[in-house]
Amino acid sequence: MPELPEVEVVRQGVDRWVTGRTVAEVEVRHPRAIRRHAGGAEDFAAVLVGRTVTAVRRRGKYLWLPLDSGDALVGHLGMSGQLLVVSPGTPAETHLRARFAFADGGQELRFVDQRTFGGLAVDPAGAPLPSSIRHIARDPLDPEFDDDAFVAALRRRRTGVKRALLDQTLVSGVGNIYADEALWRVRLHWARPSESLTRPAARALLAAVREVLGSALAAGGTSFDSLYVNVNGESGYFDRSLAAYGQGDRPCPRCGTPIRREPFMNRSSYRCPRCQPGPRRPRR
DNA sequence: CGCAGGCCCTGGTAGC
């Protein structure tokens, strides 16, 4: 559920509250919350204590906090992860996985994650990226995103266009919600072969992805329930603007035809059957 | 190498 706009809202909150502060105590309450960290939870905590956070950065749906040690705290929210800023002594949240207290005795940072698809690790900060996220492509809101390279790569793929949009090594930050919204905007079916897109069509799709990500970010993100929240526990309101995603049987805002929900990659895809008709030669 | 599919996980809800 947290895609680029939601993760960016979290990044801004963590940056505001945590950058410049020194870690005093780390409590790991669930071993699964620490992922791909060589020394496990114990080492994770040990290497963080005494370190100062120098920034909060994001690539796609990943966050990382460079530290004064030259390492970085890398995090992914998965499906249900939250980073919350709360007063010390606040009772433990039901799915509290890790807790960070700071030397100034101020607000704590907490990682809460119901489904435990998210995770944290400490990794060498590297340049420009920690090694664990070097395979993640730039996102369309990144000033250095290469539009021409994306269009070319998309048209080289031999897959359905929605699969391509969800491939974080091609373009990052896009998940099921914003893929469906962007495809609806440019009237493309999710199974349209990516190689069959003309260059202008691929450019229009990229523009739609940018628009929908930007609008959602301006709205503070999308939320259907209390799972996705900013660091203060508040939800965004972009869900009121969704045209296709989650709108099964509701009228298409463009033509009134009921939006259809279909199985896609063991999940769901939403489209307007009239605006986004099936391609002759689908690629799933 | 590129691509497809399985799996991880918990809570809410629909249906019987």
Add this chain to the structure above:
DNA sequence: TGCTACCAGGGCCTGC
């Protein structure tokens, strides 16, 4: 009421 089945879905991993 209480049980089961299903759904939410990002990314790692494996196999073809």
